Amino acid sequence: MQDRANIITELTASHRRVEEALARVQSLPGDDPRRRDRLKEATLALVCQAVAQERHLHPAVRRYVPEGERLVRQEVTEELRMEEVLKDLEFTDTDSGEFAPLLRRLITRVHRHAVYEETAVFPELRRGARPKVLAALGKEVRRTEDNAAELRERLSHPPRPDLVDRARDAFEQSRPLPVPAEAGDL
Template sequence: MTEPIKDDVVDLLTRQHNEIRSLFIKVTQAGGKEKREFFADLVWLLAVHEATEGEVVHPMARKEIDDGDEVIEHRLEEEQDAKEALAELHDLGVDHPEFRTKLLALAEAIAAHATYEEDEEFRFLRERVPPGLLQEMAGAVEAAQARVPNRERVEADKSTDATPADAPLAIFEHVHDAVREWRLRDR
């Protein structure tokens, strides 16, 4: 009996791109408490997704794809703009009159960013990086993301000093720390 093939990092991150698109739609269609919850989920997923890409995927892409430095520098600029926009949205709050307009602008920018990643980065990684290493990278992404408290974990365990899931910049820092610890432990 053969063991099922584990998703690789490209599968994982592409699936997250789709989840992010779905969450943008849910935030724009929801209201009240549900809107705040969907936005908290969106903030968490965007933050952990981009941070783990920056720590795990982009370094490999720099080495493995043609013009890797240039491609990744463009992605990092887009990601920095998204971090700033996400923090601004968080600070505004979902009930602010400008929230929807700024959210839609961010959704458009993130969709373009995801397309560039899939076309200019993920495709080449799939072609040039051994499948086992891509699966190992997925494990690193999953391990780092599992260490970052999400809204449900913070609400379930109020006794911890976990960072709330709606603080975007703190989530990015949590992920960076988790990946660094994974590298030290597993390398």
């Protein structure tokens, strides 16, 4: 259970959940009415992950990783690109000729982002932050994801197509917690 509370294992598991959610969208034919619902699920999973990273991962990387600011800037740039594609998908009919290429672009970006974090960012964070700090951050990521389950229910029913913005706004209503300085400060 100690390992589960680690921010790195939490976010790695989150990467897999997002990739699986996108694969479920891709596996359905364009005219399948479930495709839009699967896209909503993937969107909420991706926005939840982005918020958890903004609140917990990015401040920790800035604090504990040499050149952390540069790594975070790269992350934020890619996250914004993913969000743009997500918004395009929201306003594209699932059976249109534009949907599949947009979905493939999003899947590629999500995969690249996960690989970058798992091979470049996470190892540096593991070297720079103490295990107790990583564990405390993991608990905060899990708390963010627990709140997301509640939000999923509220946000998945309205017919409005601006799900990315509504999900982000809902997450933003709660305040982020500070990054612990060192294990002794916990």
